Amino acid sequence: MDRIIGFHCLHLPVSNVEKSVDFFVKQLGFELVRGQEKGKYTNALIKIGNSPTIFLSPVMKVENALKFESVNQKEHAIFEIGTKDIDSLYKQLKEEGVRVTDRYDNPGCGKYFEVYDPDGHMFCVCQDWYNRFE
Numbered sequence: 505m506d507r508i509i510g511f512h513c514l515h516l517p518v519s520n521v522e523k524s525v526d527f528f529v530k531q532l533g534f535e536l537v538r539g540q541e542k543g544k545y546t547n548a549l550i551k552i553g554n555s556p557t558i559f560l561s562p563v564m565k566v567e568n569a570l571k572f573e574s575v576n577q578k579e580h581a582i583f584e585i586g587t588k589d590i591d592s593l594y595k596q597l598k599e600e601g602v603r604v605t606d607r608y609d610n611p612g613c614g615k616y617f618e619v620y621d622p623d624g625h626m627f628c629v630c631q632d633w634y635n636r637f638e
Contacts, residue, residue: 505591511556516570516625517563521548523622524560531602532585532619552585570625581618581628590615590631 515529518524521540525548528534535551537557548560587593594607594617603620609618614632621627 513559515559515561517566518621518623519563519566520622521560521562521614523547525550527602528558528560529601530554531597549625556603566623566625569620569626571588571624579618579626581626584630587629587631590629591599593629610628 516524517584524576525536525539528550529536532552534550534552537551538545540546541546545566549557550560556574572580572582590607594604597604597619605618607615608615613631616630618628618630
């Protein structure tokens with residue numbers, strides 16, 4: 505019997521679909537698969553590379569942004585997204601006024617920083633030492 509074989513799609517609650525599409529496409533480089541269509545679709549679909557499609561699903565208010573506090577009281581992102589040149593991306597996002605944390609290295613894992621979308625969802629940006637994204 506086959507069990508789960510992967511993620512089909514992900515749903516991200518957002519308070520403003522258009523603003524979220526702009527952020528993910530313009531700031532982070534996601535592809536817009538399908539935008540909102542008045543009278544037809546209230547959500548929009550984005551994706552990056554061969555990853556699952558992300559549905560940007562409109563809600564009245566984002567009550568709890570996607571992140572958590574671990575037992576060591578450090579805030580963590582639920583998802584990590586990869587880049588080939590973390591230093592250039594970090595500099596570009598800071599210049600564009602995007603909310604990011606300080607850049608840091610995690611020996612044995614990679615180079616990191618966290619980025620926040622317009623609703624406060626936290627995503628960890630990683631360039632790993634083994635260049636898995638090439």
